[in-house]
Structure formats: C-alpha cells, structure tokens
Amino acid sequence: MTHAHRLAAVRRTMAEYDINAFIVPHDDEHLGEYIPPYAERLDWVTGFSGSAGVAVILADTAAMFVDGRYTVQVRQQCDNTLFSYHHLIDEPYLNWLITELNAGDKVGFDAHLHSQHWYQGAQEKLAAHNITLVPIAHNIIDQHWQDRPTPNSHPALLLSQDYSGQHSEAKRNRIAQGLAEQHIDAQLLTQAEPINWLLNIRGRDIDCLPVVLSFALLYQDGSVQLFADPAKFAGLDLAAHAGDNVSLFAVCEFEKHLQMLGTQKSRVQLDPTTANAWSALTLSEAGAELVFAADPCMLPKACKNQVEVNGSRSAHLRDGAAVCRFLSWLDKRLSQPHPEQEHEGTLADKLESFRASHPEFVEPSFSTISALGPNAAMCHYHHLNGTPRTLGQDAIYLVDSGGQYLDGTTDITRTVAVGEPDAEIKKLFTLVLRGHIDLAQARFPAGTAGQQLDALARMPLWQQGYNFDHGTGHGVGHYLSVHEGPQRISPKGSMVPLTSGMIVSNEPGYYREQGFGIRCENLQVVQAAHLDGDIPVFEFETLTFVPFDRRLIDENWLENKHIQWLNQYHRQVWEKISPLLEGDDLAWLEQATRPL
Amino acid sequence: MTHAHRLAAVRRTMAEYDINAFIVPHDDEHLGEYIPPYAERLDWVTGFSGSAGVAVILADTAAMFVDGRYTVQVRQQCDNTLFSYHHLIDEPYLNWLITELNAGDKVGFDAHLHSQHWYQGAQEKLAAHNITLVPIAHNIIDQHWQDRPTPNSHPALLLSQDYSGQHSEAKRNRIAQGLAEQHIDAQLLTQAEPINWLLNIRGRDIDCLPVVLSFALLYQDGSVQLFADPAKFAGLDLAAHAGDNVSLFAVCEFEKHLQMLGTQKSRVQLDPTTANAWSALTLSEAGAELVFAADPCMLPKACKNQVEVNGSRSAHLRDGAAVCRFLSWLDKRLSQPHPEQEHEGTLADKLESFRASHPEFVEPSFSTISALGPNAAMCHYHHLNGTPRTLGQDAIYLVDSGGQYLDGTTDITRTVAVGEPDAEIKKLFTLVLRGHIDLAQARFPAGTAGQQLDALARMPLWQQGYNFDHGTGHGVGHYLSVHEGPQRISPKGSMVPLTSGMIVSNEPGYYREQGFGIRCENLQVVQAAHLDGDIPVFEFETLTFVPFDRRLIDENWLENKHIQWLNQYHRQVWEKISPLLEGDDLAWLEQATRPL
Structure with a gap:
C-alpha cells in the first residue's frame, strides 16, 4: 500500500x-x-x-x-x-x-x-x-494499518533495592502524603518513567529506554493500580516486590477505573502537560474533579539517593573503561594500514562492542552519534541516514554515546583528533573545553536553577563571538531515560533549582556548518560542598572519567585554573580507570592523562 | 491629632x-x-x-x-x-x-x-x-487629613534635544505605529517616567526623581493628551517643544477623557501592573475595550540613543571627579586631628557639596547611603534614622550615592578603608570586586537576559560559601529614575534581553550582620562588541570612573585577568579624571590609580 x-x-x-x-x-x-x-x-x-x-x-x-x-x-x-x-x-x-x-x-x-x-x-x-x-x-x-507491529513481549524486571536504594512503599508513601495534604484522592500517572521509578520496575518496551509502558493510579493511601500487559509480569511477584497494595490490571481495565473515580466524585490530580486529553476527558465526563499540577514523582525521581549515586559512579567507571578502550583502539587503527576501511558505522559498532563486554550492560542509552568532520556539525546526525564518512578524510571525530546499566545510565561525548587539526579547530575545541571546566567548577547556593549557570559554559565562546544552539545540560535518569527533567541547564526554560543527587550533563559544543563539530560532555551529580562560608552551597561531582584529547588543546586559550582542573581530572581518570585496563590500552591511558 | x-x-x-x-x-x-x-x-x-x-x-x-x-x-x-x-x-x-x-x-x-x-x-x-x-x-x-501638604509648584523643564537626542514626535510616532499595527486606539500612560521621556519634559515633583507627575493618553495617530498641573507649564510652549499634536489638560479633565474613549468604544491598551485600577474601571465601565500589555514606552526608554549615552558619559566624568575629590578629602581628613568630628551625615553632606559644585548638577539621584562599619551591613541604612557613627570606630566605610545631571543620572558605590581592615575584610572585598570584574568583562549574544549573567558576579562569593541578598544590577534612566526597567541583572525576574544602549548597574556586595558591609558599584552601558566570530555579541562599556580602594585588595584572591582589568580600569580613571582635578586631589588620584 x-x-x-x-x-x-x-x-x-x-x-x-x-x-x-x-x-x-x-x-x-x-x-x-x-x-x-x-x-x-x-x-x-x-x-x-x-x-x-x-x-x-x-x-x-x-x-x-x-x-x-x-x-x-x-x-x-x-x-x-x-x-x-x-x-x-x-x-x-x-x-x-x-x-x-x-x-x-x-x-x-x-x-x-x-x-x-x-x-x-x-x-x-x-x-x-x-x-x-x-x-x-x-x-x-x-x-x-493492516501490518501494524504488535507490542514486544519482553518481560518486566523487578529492580532490586540494591540498585534502587529505596523500597517502592517508601516512595509511594512520601508522595501520597503530599496528595493527602492537598486533599487529592488520586494521582494519575501516564508517563512510563515515573511509574517505573515509583514501583522499582524496568522493562524493554522501547529501545534505549528501559521501561514497561503503562498507566497508573496512585491513591491517597499510597496504594497503586498499575495498568500494563500482565504477560510481562508472568512469574514475577509484583506485590512481594513493590508492596501488597500494588495491584496489576490489564490496560483495557484503565478506562473503567477512571470512570469509577468519576462516579466517586474523586479529586484527581494530573500533569496537564504530560497526561493525555483522553484520560482527563474520561475522568471529568464521569464526574471527577481535576486538579492540574506537575507530576509529583518527577522531583524525587530526579534527586537520586545514595545507592543510585553510588550505582551511577560504578556504571561510569565501567563505561569510562569501555570508551577508553575504544579511543585506544581508534588511535591504533589510525596508525595501521587502510584506516579508510572504517566508517562512522563501524566505529559506533566497535564502541558498542566494548560496552557490551560488561555483563551489567543492557543496551545503549540512545542511538550513538558517530560523526566525522562536517557530519558532526549536524547535532542530530545519524550515520544510517546517508553514506557514512570514512576515517582519513577529516581532522576530528565526535562520538556521543551512552549505556544503560542496571546500576545507572551514562552519556558521554568526546571529540578527538583523527587527522591534522588546524589552529582554528584547536582554538574552538579549547574554548568549548574551557566552558565545560568553568561549569564543572561552579558552586551555588540552594535555589539556584540551571538557567542561572548556563552562561558559565558559553562565556569563553561568547567572548570570541561564538555560541552553540542547544542546551548546556539535561537531567539523566538512573537506569531510566537519558533525558529527564525537571532540572536542566539552558538559557531559557526550567527555573527548578539544582539540588543534591540531581544528575546533569555538561555539554557545551561548537558547530561549523560544512566544517566540523565539537562537543565535550561529562555527566555530573549535584552534591553539598563543605566550606567555611556563611551559607551551604552545592557543587558538581564529575561522574564521567575519560580523557579529553590533549592533542586538541591550545593552552593559550586557557587560564591556570583550567589547566589545574584538567590535570587533576586526568589524574583521577588515571587512578580510577587504569585498574580496569591492561596492555596497549593501559599505555594509551597513561599518555592520554599525563599533565599539560 | x-x-x-x-x-x-x-x-x-x-x-x-x-x-x-x-x-x-x-x-x-x-x-x-x-x-x-x-x-x-x-x-x-x-x-x-x-x-x-x-x-x-x-x-x-x-x-x-x-x-x-x-x-x-x-x-x-x-x-x-x-x-x-x-x-x-x-x-x-x-x-x-x-x-x-x-x-x-x-x-x-x-x-x-x-x-x-x-x-x-x-x-x-x-x-x-x-x-x-x-x-x-x-x-x-x-x-x-487636615494639614495635608499641597503638591509643589516647581515649573516643568522642556528638555532640549541636545540632551534627549530624539524629538518627541519621533518617539511618539514609533510607538503609535506599534499601536496601529495591533489595532489599538489609545495607550493609557499613568507612570511619570515614560510620560516625561515620551514628551522630553522633566520636573521636580518628587525628590531625586526629576519628573512632572502626570497621566497621558497616546493615540494611534501619535497625538498625546497630557494631564498635569498646567501651572507648571506656564510660560512654556509645550506644543512648540514636543509637537502640535501634544495638548495639555488639567488632571481633573482626565476622567472625562477616559469616559470619552469608552463612549467611542475604543480599544485602549494599558499595563495592568502599572496602571491603577481606577483608570481601568473608568474605561471599561464607560464601554472601552481594554487590552493588557507591557507599557510600550519602557523598552525604547531603556535603550538610550547615542546622545543620551554621550550625555551619560559626560555626567559620569563630572560625577567621578566629585567622588574622587570626596575620597581624597576623606583620606586627608583621616590623617588630621579629631576625625571623630565627622560622622556619616557630615560625610554625605561633604560628598554632595562636591557634586553640587558642578552647574549641571540638579539634585542627588537618591538619598545617599553613608554607612560606617556595621551600619553598612543594613542594605537600606540611612544615617538620619538613628545616631550616625563617627570616623575612627570602624575599618571600612561604604558610600552609595548618585547625581541627577541634565545629561544623565549616576549611581556609584565605593567601599574604602577608614581604619585597619583585617584579612577577612580584604578577602571578602576582593571576592566582591572579582565578581564585579567578571560581570564587567562579560560578552553575550542578542537575546541574553540579565538573569543569565547574574551568577557571574556571585560566583567568586559562591565558591567560598558567601552570597548577597539583593539583585546584582538595575536599569538606570537618562536624567530620570535611578531605577528603571525592564532590564535587570538578578537571579529571578526579568527575562528581557540586554541590548544596545541599556544602562545597568553592576553592584555585587557582601554584608556581615553586626560587622561590616561591602559593595562595589559601577554603571555600565550595553554596546556592540566588534569581533571576528560567527555572531554579533554585546559587551559592557563602563561609565563610572573612580578608583577601587587598593588598600582593600588581597591579590591572592584574584587571577591575572582580574588584575589586568583593574590596572587598565585605573589607567582609564587616571586618563579621564585627572584633567578635572588639581593639587592634592590630583596627587591622591595618581597614587590611587597606580598599577597593582
């Protein structure tokens, strides 16, 4: 047809x-x-x-x-x-x-x-x-739609408290208490991430996003009705895992439960920006009173607990080792005959193979952006949408990738030399890296939103008349979506304050159309700093440990404090990643992390 | 009673x-x-x-x-x-x-x-x-209220185009065109500053704010009806000055004209945050259609034209010379017998006397904050609200003051040593100054709001666990209010982009309750920077030229770029202000501006 x-x-x-x-x-x-x-x-x-x-x-x-x-x-x-x-x-x-x-x-x-x-x-x-x-x-x-695909049948995963760090009951009771205080009878949940977080479940219903697609109703007493494919929970004891007051229904039962809430004249809260109009219409037509407010799971989900932060730290060491092995392999491959046999696709596959060698690796956290030369100037480039470029044509290579691990989600971009970068590329790489460092070193009091810090990452570029046309940082989930709110570091948008346990990316870039693309991205987690001043302040702890390419740095565009940060960061990379490498890869890491 | x-x-x-x-x-x-x-x-x-x-x-x-x-x-x-x-x-x-x-x-x-x-x-x-x-x-x-004061009878001033830089007709036509495009019949104006700006008039109806208090209606054809005390315009040819289509009415005629707009079923625009409810009620009850939008005079008023910027530059040289003479006198006075005979009030008067020696000086632009030691920790301290402190008790003195001149409005804060400042005071002064310098050196693309730059001025304090509890910068008028919008540099609030000709203060501070207060304030005007990058960016041109107290600086808390900025700034202060000083004051300036 x-x-x-x-x-x-x-x-x-x-x-x-x-x-x-x-x-x-x-x-x-x-x-x-x-x-x-x-x-x-x-x-x-x-x-x-x-x-x-x-x-x-x-x-x-x-x-x-x-x-x-x-x-x-x-x-x-x-x-x-x-x-x-x-x-x-x-x-x-x-x-x-x-x-x-x-x-x-x-x-x-x-x-x-x-x-x-x-x-x-x-x-x-x-x-x-x-x-x-x-x-x-x-x-x-x-x-x-005759040949419409059927939903996949991947079973759900009951995420152990060793990974989640908090029992579903504690999460549900905390949010239910907020509902009770506002005389809300039930909270409608329609997005997959908050439901999976709330019940400590995961799935494989969508590539790169480890969730069970579902709807849920969270009641004032903390009980939850989950509407999902029951086959995915076959053989799993959801009630034993998440709590006796969590009950599973088929999705086709969802409408009936919404209508029951209406019949009972319940006050039902929903987030009008994420809940679909059908749920709201069904509820209100049945007689429910609708209360519009932000999804109350989003903020507690964003503020990772100590177990989640520790899990993310571990996942990042594993992920860092995989990326280092890839970069070491890439440098070697460039020195071998016929590097032009490698193209953006084979490079992406090679990187994934290093990640996949870890048993905790589940899948990529998003589709890898593997972009040589001018392709990297397209922020959403994908090598499957055209003819991939091969090694040998370009000066620099940008690779933005990440992994879903049972203990955390990673997202890293490195831009590395694969040819002879000229002075202008080095200048712009160094300005991007400088902005990354300035943001990484920020400290800020409670109440500060990412919007207030965004300019730190851009100022070195702005000083020279350059900019980049995307946000500086997005929230990242814990073995969940690689993009999550409500926190964000960008010029406009969210005024939600950054607070302890939030994971955000720090990814300034620079893109020269038809020329090249540069991005330097680490993930970092917000932590309390311990100082002697008047007020408590937060700082960022870097989670990602992979060297930035020293061959692309022009020290004339850095101040002492940037060089100090970089040397200290590379010392940490060496200390944390070297135990996970051996042979040529270890030698590669040693030279890649030596001080400037 | x-x-x-x-x-x-x-x-x-x-x-x-x-x-x-x-x-x-x-x-x-x-x-x-x-x-x-x-x-x-x-x-x-x-x-x-x-x-x-x-x-x-x-x-x-x-x-x-x-x-x-x-x-x-x-x-x-x-x-x-x-x-x-x-x-x-x-x-x-x-x-x-x-x-x-x-x-x-x-x-x-x-x-x-x-x-x-x-x-x-x-x-x-x-x-x-x-x-x-x-x-x-x-x-x-x-x-x-039996003994209620009567309004003063200060005559209005018709501000020459040599000062305003643009005829009222041009201003009115530009805004009227915007009204016509939105099918607005008339714009209601109820605040004094936009009306005085629009008609190039000034007055003395309020201390420190050189305006004629009035209401006005601006019509789609550019004509204006001004409602003010006609006695203030006696002997002045308002129509010859501002345009034939500007007509003056007594304030008691205002209600009738609002009602006429209603009778004509006019679409009348007003700013609901600044227009009083009585005007809106009068209009709507008479049949007018109300359109709510920001006052269209505010943005063009905030973006000073070249004549206004030049005027501000001149006013600031004059004002800088007056402040330098005061600081020179203060240092001398401290070395003379009985400095304790001077208190916060006599110091404020002395400073005003230096300003008043200039014929272009009209009045202070706000009530001087003259605060010694712990009094400076109260951001809105005034020495008349208690017993003023005398010289000799304290290590540092904060003086925040400004002048209204026919060609511009000034606002400057200096914190200076008047005793033996300890290491902690020097550290905090240096952190405040460092924040001031970081903001002064900012460059940024079109569309950037002050809210995005605010953190630059706070970061040196945040790094050490300190902060200050006021905005970093406010807009400043041209021989108008020392506080004006819509631009602002603060953690929350205005997302109005900073653009060419906007004058803003740069005034980070630090306040130790019962201890001391520090603030470093210059005014700066937004200008296009001329660079070779991809995009046009703005930068700040400093308007204020008075030395920062070298005796309070601890160089250990500065980077090279801050010392370079300071030495260059002090060189400019010397070049611009030395021709206006002589004798001891000139010698004072020479030592106060020598490089670090």
Missing part, C-alpha cells in the same frame, strides 16, 4: 465521520520522548521517520509540520505531491488549519495522543474561528 | 460607608517607586515612613504589613497598641483579611492606589470567600 493509498483510506473514513481534518502527531498515548514501533502512525501515513512532527490531513490537501532538525529529512521521506512542508514552530499547524478551514468545520483528533494542555489551548483557539475539535474514539490510522 | 485619633476618624467613616475593612497602601496613583509628601497617607494614619508597606484597618483591629527591610523600623514608628505587625511577603495581607473577616463582609479600597493587576487578583481571591471589594471614590484618609 503506497502512502497515496493510505492517505486515500484515511480520507474515506474522515468522510464517513463527517470531519474536515484529521491530526496525526508523532506521540503515543504516554506522551514521552520515545515511542515503540506500533505507535509510528505518522511514519505509516506519511513515510516520515523522525522523532517529532505532525501531519494534518484534509479532504483535498495534507501538510507535514517538522522542526529545524528535520527540514531536509522530511523532503527526502514525504512525497511532495501528497504533503506540503511547514515549520512546526514558525508556522503552528493550528494556525495553518484556521486558514485552510471554514467556520463550522470539524477537526478530528485522537485524544490519547495529545496532552490535556494542548487540548485546552487548541479547543479555545479553534473555537474562536467556530471550528470544533472532535475526539475520534478509534484512531483512523489504526483502522487501516 | 494622634494616630489613635486618626484611626478612630477613619473607622467612623468606614462605619458610615458600611465597610468592614479599609486598605491603605504606600503607593500613590502613579504606582511608581517614589511618592510626593501629599501622598504619604500610610505615614499619616500609621506613623510609618518607610518606602513600602500596607496598613489594613478593621473596626476593632488594624495591621501593618512591611517587608524584611522594615521589620525594625515599623516597631519603632507604629504604636503596637494600635497595629499588629506582619511580614508583607510571608503573610500576605489578603490572606490575613480572609482569616479576620466573615462571608458577606466588604473591604473598602481606593482604586487609584492599586494596580489593575492587583485588583483582578484580589477580587478573585476575596470572592472565593464571599468577601467583596468596594472602591471608595473619595479616599477616607484624604477626608480626614
């Missing part, structure tokens, strides 16, 4: 339903960052495989909306005789709909796939033009 | 009006930072003379709400048999009212003295408890 046929099928059903437009977002019903193959509805109807985008289908026309990352890809993947292309941010699709439709028209959407926040805003915006949003109970794509 | 009598009189009228409470804020109808004596209603009824606070009067009880600055002063000034004391922030007075009143009760307030924003919020909050807000047309205080 071609995309033209698929589009025609969707349009036939739209006509039957008497709707003038149908919206197909990329998201699934959990509204998380990643979706499983069976939720790739946007790809099915348009051919677009990117991680964000929306299609809007009208009777005679259809449009694709993607952000700046995907303006090239959408043209490659979506037939321009079927779809017009638009910028998701600059030309919001609701605005486009308003210009295309007439007063009295109806727009169909699947309320499972949109947040309550979106629904409220969209409804208001369209109503001003006398256009109505109509929830479609059975998604039109699903009605026509 | 005692405050007890005054309170009794107010309560009699409250009973006549059948209201259960009456709110008396500090603000006047312009809701600016400063108010004239005739608007000191809060002082009249409570005895409290601070610059911020609210009294709430009930039939049997009354309460004073002040912020942390005034918790001591309110106890000294307000009779505790008449008023209970509360913290304005921690215990909001609306919350207190809700606990004191019953459903069905009525709260009187003067809608002239509250913002539209406050009114909407308060109305909603009280309505939830079935309590009604009742606007009182004729303020109850005014009905009983």
